[in-house]
Every structure is written in C-alpha cells, then in structure tokens.
Amino acid sequence: MDLVVTIFGTVIEQLQKPTLAFLIAGLMLAALGSKFEVPDPVYKFIVILLLLKVGIGAGLSIREADLASLMVPALGAAIVGIAIVLLGSRTLARWRGVSPVDGLATAGLFGAVSASTLAAGMAILDDSAIAYEGFIGALYPFMDIAALVTAIVMAKAGQARRTARSAYASGDGTLAAPGQTRAATLPSTEGDPMLVRGILVDTFRSPAISALLAGLALGMFTQPDTVYKSFYEPLFRGLLSILMLIxxxxxxxxLSELRKVAHAYILYGITAPIIHGLIGFAVGLVAHELTGFSAGGVILLAVMAASSSDISGPPTLRGALPEANSSAYVGTSTGLGTPVAILSIPLFIALAEMLI
Incomplete structure (x- = not known):
C-alpha cells in the first residue's frame, strides 16, 4: 500500500512540474478550441535557443572534467544510449498499430537523459554518503546525443525505405512483374551506404542537431560562461514552457492516433526505465572492472539510463522529426518514465551494495 501511495504521489508531483504542466495546458487550450498560436518563426527561434543552451552547458561540463578518467565511462554512456534506441526499435516501434516514427521518437527520448532525475540520484547518494566521480554530470551529453541522433537517423531511414517502396508500388500499380517475386523486384534500401550517408548528413545539418552540436563545441573550446549565465540560463525554463505549450x-x-495503442505506451513507460537502468548498471560494472569506476558512478550511470529526457529531447525531436506524435513520446516519458526512474534508484543502490 505504501508503494502505491508513493507512486501516486510521485506522479502528482510530476504533473505539477513545468514540463508536463504546460503540455497539459496546451492540450486543454486545444480541446477548448482556443485560437492561441505561436508564429512558426518564433517557435523555431525558441528551439534554437533551447538547444544552444543545452549544448553549451554540456560542453562546459566536458571541458571541466578529467578527460582521461572520463573516456571509458563516456564511451559506455554512448553505447547505452544507442542500445536503448535499438531495443526500442525492436519492441515499441514494431508494436502492432504503433507508428515506427512515434516508437523511435519515444525510444530516443528514453535513451536520452533527464537532468532532474540525475540530480535526484545525486541527492540520494549524497544523503547516503555514497561517493561518486565529480565528472558524472559530463557523461549525460554522450548518452543524450548518441540516443537522439540514433533515433532520428533510424526514423529517417525507415521513412526513406517506406517512401521508396510506396513510390515503386504506385508506379504501375503492382509490386512484381509476372513470374517475379516481391523480393526480386522491390528496391532494397536496407544497408545502402549512400542512403545512410545522406540521412546522416541531413541529420547533422538539421537545425536541431546543428544547434546542439554548435553549442557543445562552443562550451568545450571557447569561453561562453558569461553569456551562458546572463542570457541562456535565465531564459531557459520560460522558453521550454512555451515549447511544451505548443x-x-x-x-x-x-490523440486519436493513440487510443488504440495506449496500452503499448503504458507498458513501455512502466517497464523500460527498469530494463534500461539494468543495462546502464551492467555497462557501469564493466567500467568499474576496467578503470575502478566507483560504485556511486555505476549507480548514477544506471540512473541516467533509466531516466528519459525532459529538456534536450523534446525540442530536438520536434525539430528533427516534426511528424512524430509529441503526445506519445512526451506523455510516455514525463508522465510514466520519470516517476518509475526516480522510484528505481533504491534498486540500483541495492544492486551496487550486493555486487561491488
């Protein structure tokens, strides 16, 4: 009973936080037929500012970290981000009735990192007197960017394959000439290096990823501290709230697209954080064996893997995959994934006490 009360309390708390609260406010405005709108150029400007801020903050964290100690955990974090998206592409994105683009966008958000969940994990470890590396905060952009780019590239590759098949099929109304099999005549884009190269180029040139990477480079190789603290940080939460309203x-x-498959997102939102956290924990154990990565570091890597992005992910996906249904990926992530991720932190602490 206490567990149910705790979960309910955590869900209510998440509903009151700006990310989900403004998303719900936008839903209510649209449901009431409001004519409220934000001009498209203003929306694009907001997204660019948000992603520049996220990139600069991540770059500053990396710049201040001990790069030698950071290398193995950072590589592990990137591998975890990619693995989470690949797992989502084989599960949620293939669920009957779930749009592949929506499934991959959701997996991308779950592969990326929630700064607030990571902060909660750090606070719990501090209260428990469990030590961890000072560079832990610098790991999140490695997992974050790896997951988001992987999800976007896979979604665009899937769309390209479906478009090619559709165009071929509609050319003469058939998929195969007499005596030929479908496999023999259907153009294959699977593994096509030119297709993958083109999608990668388009992804990294897209406004969302370009802004994120530009901010990352600025934070790592320049001195943007003053403008970051005086301009980007004060504006960030307000701009994010407007984005969530939109x-x-x-x-x-x-929403009508989700009614028939809502159970898929509910199941994913409840189970994925635990599974992803265990993947992160396993990779953290490898880093522990190779480099002496601390028990606290292993726990926090698991917490990052269990979390789902509430800051960098939504604007990145909205900019790179505008066709993806935001009610699917944001609702599943913030409404279900975040509470489960926070509640799973004691599990990872217990595992660390048993195994390390």
Missing part, C-alpha cells in the same frame, strides 16, 4: 496543442489533434 507541443501540447499539437498533441491534442493527434
């Missing part, structure tokens, strides 16, 4: 209004128009 996404909520857009999500309302697409």
């Amino acid at each position: 996404m909520g209004m857009e999500a309302w128009t697409r």
Whole structure:
C-alpha cells in the first residue's frame, strides 16, 4: 500500500512540474478550441535557443572534467544510449498499430537523459554518503546525443525505405512483374551506404542537431560562461514552457492516433526505465572492472539510463522529426518514465551494495 501511495504521489508531483504542466495546458487550450498560436518563426527561434543552451552547458561540463578518467565511462554512456534506441526499435516501434516514427521518437527520448532525475540520484547518494566521480554530470551529453541522433537517423531511414517502396508500388500499380517475386523486384534500401550517408548528413545539418552540436563545441573550446549565465540560463525554463505549450496543442489533434495503442505506451513507460537502468548498471560494472569506476558512478550511470529526457529531447525531436506524435513520446516519458526512474534508484543502490 505504501508503494502505491508513493507512486501516486510521485506522479502528482510530476504533473505539477513545468514540463508536463504546460503540455497539459496546451492540450486543454486545444480541446477548448482556443485560437492561441505561436508564429512558426518564433517557435523555431525558441528551439534554437533551447538547444544552444543545452549544448553549451554540456560542453562546459566536458571541458571541466578529467578527460582521461572520463573516456571509458563516456564511451559506455554512448553505447547505452544507442542500445536503448535499438531495443526500442525492436519492441515499441514494431508494436502492432504503433507508428515506427512515434516508437523511435519515444525510444530516443528514453535513451536520452533527464537532468532532474540525475540530480535526484545525486541527492540520494549524497544523503547516503555514497561517493561518486565529480565528472558524472559530463557523461549525460554522450548518452543524450548518441540516443537522439540514433533515433532520428533510424526514423529517417525507415521513412526513406517506406517512401521508396510506396513510390515503386504506385508506379504501375503492382509490386512484381509476372513470374517475379516481391523480393526480386522491390528496391532494397536496407544497408545502402549512400542512403545512410545522406540521412546522416541531413541529420547533422538539421537545425536541431546543428544547434546542439554548435553549442557543445562552443562550451568545450571557447569561453561562453558569461553569456551562458546572463542570457541562456535565465531564459531557459520560460522558453521550454512555451515549447511544451505548443507541443501540447499539437498533441491534442493527434490523440486519436493513440487510443488504440495506449496500452503499448503504458507498458513501455512502466517497464523500460527498469530494463534500461539494468543495462546502464551492467555497462557501469564493466567500467568499474576496467578503470575502478566507483560504485556511486555505476549507480548514477544506471540512473541516467533509466531516466528519459525532459529538456534536450523534446525540442530536438520536434525539430528533427516534426511528424512524430509529441503526445506519445512526451506523455510516455514525463508522465510514466520519470516517476518509475526516480522510484528505481533504491534498486540500483541495492544492486551496487550486493555486487561491488
């Protein structure tokens, strides 16, 4: 009973936080037929500012870290981010009725990192007197960017394959000439190096990823501290709330797409954080064996893997995959994934006490 009360309390707390609260406000405005709108150029400007801020902050964290000690955990964090998206592409994205783009966008958000969940994990470890590396905060961009780019590239590759098949099929109304099999005549884009190269180039040139990477480079190789603290940080939360309001209004128009497959997102939102956290924990154990990565570091890597992005992910996905249903990936992530991730932190602490 106490566990149920705790879960309910955590869900209510998440509903009151700006990310989900403004998303719900947008849903309500759209449901009431409000004519409220944000001009598209203003929306794009907001997204660019948000992603520049996230990139610069990540770059500053990396610049201040001990790069020699950072290398193995950082590589492990990137591998975990990619693995989470690949797992999502084989599960949620293939669920009957779930759009592959929506499934991959959701997996990308779950592969990325929630700074607030990581902060909660650090606070719990501090209270428990469990030591961890000072560079832990610098690991999140490695997992974050790896997961988001992987999800975007896979979604765009899938769309390209479906478009090619559709165009071929509609050329003469058939998929195969008499005596030929479908496999013999259907153009294959699977593994096509030119296709993958083109999608990678388009992804890294897209405004969302370009802004994120530009901010990362600025934070790592220049001295943007003054403008970061005086301009980007004070504006960030307010701009994010406007973005979530916009996404909520857009999500309302697409809620009907989710009604038949809501159970898929509910199941994923509840189980994925635990599974992803265990993947992160396993990779952390490898880093522990190779480099002496601390028990606290292993726990926090698991917490990052269990978390789902509430800051960098939504604007990145909205900019790179505008066709993805935000009510699917934001609702599943913030509404279900975040509470489960926070509640799973004691599990990872217990595992560390047993194994390390």
